[in-house]
Amino acid sequence: MPLHHGHQPPRDDDSTRRRLAVKPFYGQTDPTGGMTEAPPAHRLPDTPLPPMTAYRLVHDELMLDGNARLNLATFVTTWMEPQAGVLMSECRDKNMIDKDEYPRTAELERRCVAMLADLWHAPDPSAAVGCSTTGSSEACMLAGMALKRRWALRNAGRYPSTARPNLVMGVNVQVCWEKFCNFWEVEARQVPMEGDRFHLDPQAAAELCDENTIGAVGILGSTFDGSYEPIADLCAALDALQERTGLDIPVHVDGASGAMVAPFLDEDLVWDFRLPRVASINTSGHKYGLVYPGVGWALWRDAHALPEELVFRVNYLGGDMPTFALNFSRPGAQVAAQYYTFLRLGREGYRAVQQTSRDIARGIAERVEALGDFRLLTRGDQLPVFAFTTADDVTAYDVFDVSRRLREGGWLVPAYTFPPHREDLSVLRVVCRNGFSADMADLLLADLERLLPDLRRQPYPLTHDKGAASGFHHQSVLSG
Ligand SMILES: *Cc1c(COP(=O)(O)O)cnc(C)c1O
Secondary structure: OOOOOOOOOOOHHHHHHHHHHHHHHOOOOOOOOOOOOOOOOOOOOOOOOOOHHHHHHHHHHHHHOOOOHHHHOOOOOOEEEEEHHHHHHHHHOEOOOOOOOOOOHHHHHHHHHHHHHHHOOOOOOOOOOEEEEOOOHHHHHHHHHHHHHHHHHHHHOOOOOOOOOOOEEEEEHHHHHHHHHOOOOOEEEEEEEEEOOOOHHHHHHHHHOOOOEEEEEEOOOOOOOOOOOOOOHHHHHHHHHHHHOOOOOEEEOOOHHHOOHHHHHHOOOOOOOOOOOOOEEEEEEEOOOOOOOEEEEEOOOHHHHOOOHHHHHEEEOOOOOEEEOOOOEEHHHHHHHHHOOOOOOOHHHHHHHHHHHHHHHHHHHHHHHOOEEEEEEEOOOOEEEEEEEEEOOOOOHHHHHHHHHHHOOOEEEEEOOOOOOOOOOEEEEEEEEOOOOOHHHHHHHHHHHHHHHHHHHOOOOOOOOOHEEEOHHHHHHHHO
């Protein structure tokens, strides 16, 4: 029979231990916390707050952010089903780099790469190499580095002493390619826009190539207008170049959006590893891959396309893991969510989701055209995205006025100016994503129609600060 004693006063060292036994986060203090004033916002507060108080302060401030579902500027996923949210919160503590600690997460990443290699027709999917990234930007950096290193190895006699590498692309590339060229000291050779051609011209691209060209980038889905660049024609022009000059220029396809649209909706379009010249492809899992930000994917046709010396092997987490990445630690939840979405939708499901977005984009484009005040540049029949401008006879208002007035209803429809040689052209762009329903499209159209009489009565375009009108800086409009 155990013998119990009454409560003993704690010894000094015991009381210290007891105090430390409660994690500071677990100590629930008075919810008002004795606060007479709000904690400082730009300097670390001196003392802790109760969790509920801290939560409310942050939550309430964030209420003033825009409504993501009304954001027609971004390509990035703003809706996933609740099960995906549950899965992601279950995985929120998993670090993608700890492949030895989280072998199943690593396995899901491997399966996603295999599925993409198959989807993009890698000649031997088991030989394709790939990895997840934080998004397409990181994937493009990795792909660009592989191109640069392959070129440097081929030109070891001339680089780095005299030869300066260059990369050929359209002027319509997403800003990540300008970053790549800037960060890795590669000259960006850009094919300008011309007349009604708003993306790369294959012949002009081939003409920019020389012995210092590390590769050419083709974009499957230009961010400016949603059009597909002619990847097969680009490869054909480079084949002809090789026949004429012996220059063998590899192609990288930036499929940030289109690599998750074309395989389902445009099966006859040949843009992927079916073209022998395509060395690598990237996509944003968080765009038409239908996962919350941030996950992207980079794949190489085979091990030859990715120089082994760029791959680092880490053993300090246990195991021996080859990795190719800019980051070290990175959340694993997005990768689990990508695998979930692949499993959940399959080809049929992806086809249905993307077809719905495309149908809605085409429908709105047609109805915008029917209003009479606008001219369509694209019709939403490639990416579910279209760009339009004001008709020639519209002088009372411009696209920046339209963007500004649509904001009154909560709609974010960016307006921006085109790059060389079409700086004269300013457009509005609508990106239709999963979660933007036909009903919401009706509401957008109704708002636009309601604004027109007002806009037509303006004496002249009224928006002076063109950048502020759309609520975005030029680069960030196009970034996502
Ligand atoms: C969005 C986009 C990128 C950048 O992708 P992130 O996933 O946002 O880093 C690169 N290229 C193209 C064509 C894009 O549309």
